[in-house]
Amino acid sequence: MSSGFSLKKFASFIKYMISSGLCFFTDIGLFTLINMGLGYATDKNMVSLSENAIIFIATAGARVVSSIVNYMINRKVVFKSDSSVKSSLVRYYSLAVCQLLLSYLLVSGISISLLGLKKGSFAVTVIKMIVDVGLFVVSYQIQRRWVFKTPAGKDRASAEE
Numbered sequence: 526m527s528s529g530f531s532l533k534k535f536a537s538f539i540k541y542m543i544s545s546g547l548c549f550f551t552d553i554g555l556f557t558l559i560n561m562g563l564g565y566a567t568d569k570n571m572v573s574l575s576e577n578a579i580i581f582i583a584t585a586g587a588r589v590v591s592s593i594v595n596y597m598i599n600r601k602v603v604f605k606s607d608s609s610v611k612s613s614l615v616r617y618y619s620l621a622v623c624q625l626l627l628s629y630l631l632v633s634g635i636s637i638s639l640l641g642l643k644k645g646s647f648a649v650t651v652i653k654m655i656v657d658v659g660l661f662v663v664s665y666q667i668q669r670r671w672v673f674k675t676p677a678g679k680d681r682a683s684a685e686e
Contacts (some may be wrong), residue, residue, distance in 0.1 A: 537603060537604065537669070538665065540602055540603040541599065541603045541665050541668075544595060544598040544599055544602065544603050545595070545661055545665075547594070547598070548591040548592075548594050548595040548598075549591075549657065549661075551587075551590060551591040551594060552587045552588060552590075552591035552657070553587070553650065553653070553654060554587075555583075555586060555587035555590055555591070556583045556584060556586075556587040556650065556653060557583075557647070557650050559579075559582060559583035559586050559587060560579060560580065560583040560645060560649060560650065561645050561647075563579045563582060563583065563645070564579060564645015564646075565645060567579070567645075568645070576633075576637050576642075576643065577633055577637065579645070580629065580632060580633050580636070580637075580649065581629055581633075584625060584628055584629045584632065584653070585625060585629075588621065588624075588625050588628070592617075592618070592621045596614065596617050599617075599668060599672075599673065600613060600617075600673060603673075604668065604669065604672075604673035606673035606674075606675065607675060608673060608674060608675060613672055613673055616671060616672040617668070617672050617673075620664065620667055620668065620671075620672060624660050624664060627656075627660060628653065628656055628657060628660060631656045632649065632652050632653045632656050635652050635656070636648065636649045636652045640652075
């Protein structure tokens, strides 16, 4: 009989938090650089982009880089997965695309539609940070149960109890 708590699951979640923290700062840093850079470029008439386009480009650009780092760390260090790279990579990026779209829609909807923030605003970064924390919690469960599951259908933490 299992109470649902185990040190191995807890250790896995701590590793996931550290991996995600590293990738979070990579993502937020790149998002901020791209968002502010494109905001500056549009203000100086170097490019013509809407607030929505700037947020989408910044979100996508940052997420591509941080997701590559995150996949590699999570597969080898956090979940110690022995599932095939091909299948776990397809599942990982299916999840990543859903997260990217949810992040974009929520950040854009909150910052522009609800609050009327302007392009290049640092407040948009703060909103993105809040949105992505919620996505982080959901993503752990999806990665543990689906993306990096072992061929037997159990994650490493559950299989080693």
